[in-house]
Amino acid sequence: MIKRDGAMPSLWQQTVEPLPFNNEAPAGNYDVVIVGAGITGISLALRLQTAGLQCLVLEAHNCCFGTTGGTTAHLNTMLDTPYTTIIKHVGEDGAKLVAQSVKEAIHHIEKNIETYQADCGFERTAAYLFAQNVQQEKELQDIVTACEKVSVPVHYSNNIPLNIPFTKAIEIPAQAKFSPVQYVYGLAKAFIAAGGRIIEQTAVTGYTHRTDEVVQQEIIEVQTDAGYSYVTNKLVFATHIPPGVNVLHMRCAPYRSYAMAVKLNGPYPDELCYDMYDPYHYYRTQLIDGEPYFIIGGEDHKTGHEDNTAACFNKLEAHAKKYFNVESITHKWSSQYYEPADGLPYIGELPGARPNVYVATGYGGNGMVYSQVATILLTDLITTGASAYASLYNPNRIAPVAGFANFIKENADVIKNLVSGLVTRTQLESLSGLAHNEGRVVVFEGHKIAMYKDGNGNLHVLNPTCTHLKCSVSWNAAELSWDCPCHGARYSIDGVVLNGPANMDLKKIELKND
The missing domain is CATH 3.30.9.10 (D-Amino Acid Oxidase, subunit A, domain 2)
Structure with missing residues (x-):
């Protein structure tokens, strides 16, 4: 059974075995690096690879760890945002294009299943x-x-x-309808067979643009937590929501x-x-x-x-x-x-980034079909520079948020971190009154502390300040996770990132000996 971002196993996790491949990729240049091995990342990687581009997929956990492993996998042309609303926002012609794109998306899945013999019901x-x-x-x-x-x-x-x-x-x-994880794993195997590479358990920590002196062309260097860097011409964030800080998090x-x-x-x-x-x-x-x-x-x-x-x-x-x-x-x-502000996803060039960095996010409750819209649209943009759907789903269609840069700075400056070693285990035990397998944010001497007591009575103590934009996380008792109410970052009981947009773990608080 594969892992996913929750304590409660989904129906789909038991349908596949982990991918049988060498979890390494040689250093060198790639035409496209895709961050995220869910349905969007794997579908896009396969389509680009078969179009003749050398692709690398980087995944912080394992294939289908995120929402793809937890969807209920409805494939609809009748969308969560009704066409009544879509017509108001983009007019009848735009709404017709939306309907056309999701119809094409379902056909794309059907064709992939036939081409790659993906047994997914x-x-x-x-x-x-x-x-x-x-x-x-x-x-x-x-x-x-x-x-x-x-x-x-x-x-x-x-x-x-x-x-x-x-x-x-x-x-x-x-x-x-279909079994989504079986579908994605079928495509992942086809991608590897076509010469593509997937690296799991490797988080992207950043990227920089620089000029390749040999060819006098701008390239992108992608850094990872494994210490390796990969050079690419195009970078795609297929991580459900882009990591770091971006105006899309406000939308x-x-x-x-x-x-x-x-x-x-x-x-x-x-x-x-x-x-x-x-x-x-x-x-x-x-x-x-x-x-x-x-x-x-x-x-x-x-x-x-x-x-x-x-x-x-x-x-x-x-x-x-x-x-x-x-x-x-x-x-x-x-x-x-993630619900987008106007009911339509954001697929295209990442707002605020330099050219050749792309994103697909804001799918709402229709992630299965919009993942294929993103696959079709981004393939067209990367290979030809144009797409019939580019304007409709353009992430830069949103207006800038007034004071966004100042908001980030001020929000980061006002947070006070609790210094480790100021509090003892006995003090926290008496303060919290936690039952086994219970979590809670408590206040100690003016500082908030995130505490979880596991089934053996051990305390897991964290700074509850989300590492994304400094909101305070809340305890999710059902999935045993710390969830940010602002932009949706989620963390494990030990503070490890489960969902972006955060790209750093919560800070652990070391307790002083009694």
Whole structure:
């Protein structure tokens, strides 16, 4: 089973074995270096490699460690941001282009599966969106009208494949589902077979531009925590959210979503289904090794803004048992995504960076399809310098944030760090009153301290100041992690970075002997 960025294993982690390859890459020049080995990074690397470019993928943990390992893997042309909203932001022509791009994205996945024989349970199926009150019916009618404007086929249906009361519903044909980690690992093996290289357990710590004196061309040198540097012509951050500090962090709001896989007594619905509450619930079935699993998701909230994350699972379980004959719950997990300010992702040149540095972020809840939009768009930009989708998803379409540079400086200057050795273990034990496997941010002599007591009673003590932009982290009891409520950085119980945009661990606090 592979690892991912949470304490609770997802359904997908058990579907693959770690990649069988030598985790090394020779120093030298690469046409493209891609940071991040999720669905975006691996899909893009394979497409570029087969186009004749030599590619290197650098991954801080392991392939599919992040959100790709925790998605529920719906493949939709009916997006989380409805076309009613998209039309308001980019007009009908722009919305048609969005619809065209996600349709092309699903086809791209289908074609890859056929080309590379990726055994990942891909299946075309219809999707259903259903209303349960008068207000939702009106919203549904508006969605139907908008879908007709952008040529996304929909029609009203008198039935849905779930035993949930509804007042009105629509069917959207030609959607799809698959097992995402199996898909990505299939592509990763094809990428390696084509001469590409992947290095896992290697974090990128920075990059610099310089001029190659031999060819008199600007190149990018990428530094890693392993002490190695790699030279490239193009650099792509496929890390879900770019590391470091960037204006995009002010335009992407981090959210957690919850999911569970269950075994049912009775039939398993084949189709994708969605209710219309905010946050909404989503449902589907996936066959894995011939065994059906019914997957239910929902209870979304902003990262670090929910005090009792375990309660989100309790609510989701209660919802599942209310409407379905649940035999057992096999998996529970949560995952992170980033909502863009205007409902569309940011794919293209990284704002504020020099040329030839690219980013793909802000996918919202549609990461599987937008990852393929990014693959298509960035391949076109890198190989030809143009794309039909470039303007639509351009990260530089956002207005600069007033006072952004001053905000960063001031936010960094006001933080006071707790010096290690000022406090004893006994003092903290009496102060916190932590139970085993409990974490909490406490205040000691005017300083905040992040504390976790493990199952053996050992204390793990950290400075709770997020290393990204100095917010204070919050404890996530469900995933046993420290989550930043500002920009979504997440850390393990020992302060190791699990999710960007932070690229440095939380500072450990060494306790004084009693």
